[in-house]
Amino acid sequence: MWADRFSVAGKVVFLTGAAGGIGLALVKAFLEGGARVFAVTRRQGSDWQGLDTRFGDALLPVFCHLESENEVLNAIKKAESQYPIDVLLNNASETPREPVNFYDIEVFRKTFAVNFEAAYLLCGYLAPRMAERGNGSIINITSINAERAFPGNPSYVVSKGALRMLTKALARDFGERGVRANNVSPGYVHTRMTAASFADRVKNEERRSHTMLGRWAAPEDIVGSCLFLASEASAYITGTDLVVDGGWLAKGL
16 A cells, blocks of 8 residues: 555656756656656757657657746646646756856846746646646755855855745645645755766865765655655645755754
8 A cells, every 4th residue: 555655657747857967867767657757858859868768658758948938838738738747846957157147137037037937837837727636746846055055156046945935835825725835955966067066076075075974966866755745655745845965954063
């Protein structure tokens, strides 16, 4: 019985930022768990590492620029017209690259559009439809940046903080209608987005030393929390932050 509660078999998942890093690891895990996945990416010809061949039409690529309101709404409407979506997983993330003026308003607008506004549009469209069906799980990938002030990247910190509180607002507004909303809050994960920091010996060690486990996360380390929140095993969990940071936030001396 409990194995069934932890299962995602038969779920329909709409997942942004699906082509690499955490997103690709999540696509693979949900497909292996028996889910159908709308995998949202902005890159045509994305390398699915054989998942499209292995899982056939259970993998449904969606090509969409998340900075575009029209593309976001068209993508979610088209997906919902094919299969009612059980799980919305907002994973896509944008961070400015150095060198840049991090307080430039255009930098902020681009970062905020991907990290928050796209998720806001998707949640605003899907949450009421999930509520009509009496069931649904919204999972937003935030960051420990939503809990702590990190230097030199205010647009990222602000966008993740906003996303964190959107989740709690959704949980409050739709909980009694069967829709759950939760955050997964990673620490530093070795992906393409963090490749420069990972390759920098000083920065790598600085970030590693903040954890209790003594290492950076791999994308696969984020998967279990998302599978759990998508499954019925988490049926009484909403409005919370599931922190996956190797002990970073809890660490003292």
